[in-house]
Amino acid sequence: MGEMDTLKKEADGLKAQIEAARKAVNDTTMAAVASGVAAAPRVQLKNRKTLKGHLAKIYGLHWSADNRHMVSASQDGKLLIWDTYTGNKVYAIPLKSSWVMSCSMAPSGNLVASGGLDNMCTVVNIKAASPKTLRELDAHEGYLSHSRFLSDTELLTASGDTTCCLWDLETGKQKVIYKSHVGDCMCLAVSPDQNTFISGACDSTAKLWDIRDGGCKQTFIGHTSDINAIAFYPSGTAVITGSDDCTLKMYDLRADQEVNGYQDAALNAGVTSVSLSSSGRLIFAGYDNFNCNIWDSLKAEKVGVLSGHDNRVSCIGVPDDGLGVCTGSWDSFLKIWN
Amino acid sequence: MPGVINMDELTDLDKAKMERDQKKIEVKLERWMMSKCCTEFMEAVQAGVEEDTLVKGIAEDKNPFKELKGGCVVC
Secondary structure (H helix, E strand, O other), rough: HHHHHHHHHHHHHHHHHHHHHHHOOOOOOHHHHHHOOOOOOOOOOEEEEOOOOHHHOOOEEEEEOOOOOOEEOOOOOOEEEOOOOOOOEEEEEOOOOEEEEEEEEEOOOOEEEEEEOOOOEEEEEOOOOEEEEEEEEOOOOOEEEEEEEEEOEEEEEEEOOOOEEEOOOOOOEEEEEEEEEOEEEEEEEEEOOEEEEEEOOOOOOEEEEEEEOOEEEEEOOOOOOOOOEEOOOOOOOEEEEEEEEOEEEEEEOOOOOOEEEOOOOOOOOOOOEEEEOOOOOEEEEEOOOOEEEEOOOOOOOOEEEEEOOOEEEEEEEOOOOOOEEEEEEOOOOOEEEE | OOOOOOOOHHHHHHHHHHHHHHHHHOOOOOOOOHHHHHHHHHHHHHHHOOOHHHHHHHHHOOOOOOOOOOOOOOO
């Protein structure tokens, strides 16, 4: 047997052992455990504000930690920073490349990051006398699909080159590269304790990483297509994923497997984006079919819909205080609901 | 720098080794019973539900996103 065959046989054997170990702890279902919980009330959220200003498809949004400001990115070539209480635009930042795929804001509110088909992540200081580019992080060999700040000095990125990366913003250099996915990385989410992060990729898997040592700790399977969106539950013990296979899945990190699935036979649109209400009870999922569905995490039932966009919902976010949910769309509008 | 590898330079053999090595790490994980995980998860969620605005709703006068009617407030 050649070396390739030996290695493959070994890997297959280990995968079978992993599946057996997962099965061995699979003594119940979330549906059974949650059967005694009262159903979530039918959720009827109203569109309180529509933020108008972008001139093309919106690809990303991210709330500030101050629960009031928000950054959005559009292929009109601009990042806009909004005061969501008044609906006013506070800053408009022109992008060198208009092919933006994501944006994020640092917890401090001082910095925003964006990137896309330019393969770069551009970090801008918005609190300088006038917004000023701090860094152009230029080492990924594929598009930048997602980014999240750990602080004003560290940033995580996910890329179409199949890797994720931790950057030192003081030097502009890569600190850690996270290598294990075999498909484009599409999304990432940081654990509440900031020791780990989870990534979703076009290889249909989600992977949990140790931020500091770069090691992949766990791999979650089950999706049958690209994972476009991912989020941590507030407890830090579970994650939710959204995929082109039209489903969402909850994976428990300690059981190391899927514990709940969210799908509807009538739904044949891919999930583009996902966000959670403050307790984690409600999942907000944006789909290719212009809507956002609201799911009960525990009972896996659809409990509401946000309709109002005239095109794909590409991004969703709930601020830390949980007072509302914002949807961003290819129709160029952002809508705030509660 | 931990983890530096250029994916383009990896041969199929390298990739197969990486997969095998990764599974060797994952097989060692201690997994908790689903009953324990699901119960704890459910309790954590329910503990936060009373304070969860998107589940419970928000009073009009406390809603920071409410439509601002025209007019000014002179202080």
